Amino acid sequence: GRQALESAERATYSGRTIGSVSERQLATHFAPVGNAHRIRPRIRKMVSFVQMNLSNPVYVGKMDLIFCMNVLIYFSEERKRELVQRFYDALEPGGYLFLGHSESISKMPVKFQAIVLNDCILYRKPTADELLKPELVAEGRA
Secondary structure (H helix, E strand, O other): OHHHHHHHHHOEEOHHHHOOOOHHHHHHHEEEEOOEEEEOHHHHOOOOOOOOOOOOOOOOOOEEEEEEOOOHHHOOHHHHHHHHHHHHHHEEEEEEEEEOOOOOOOOOOOOOEEEEEOOEEEEEOOOHHHHOOHHHOOOOOO
């Protein structure tokens, strides 16, 4: 909950949490802080963190990324469909939805593109041009 958001807002990482970041990325996007690294202010200014009650249909503006990890598993199929549609509507074209490993939207009628990245599946909202090319869009076949 709130503790995870506060940690994300601090944007300070060390050890395993930053292990896959290259030296070049560290030098470009992070500043050393003691034994840790903090994301540089120019990047932090582009990000906002919001705790939301998914039961309330609140509009918070268009987003580039939505992380909803290991949450959908607690909802009914109907409620999951509603939430995934709200996420789709809230994303900018080309935006991404990240879900937990055990969460799939493969049987939902949303037009996300499923992208397999290592052992993760992330979902991308197509741009208007991509929606005109059905072969580029996976309609619930992720």
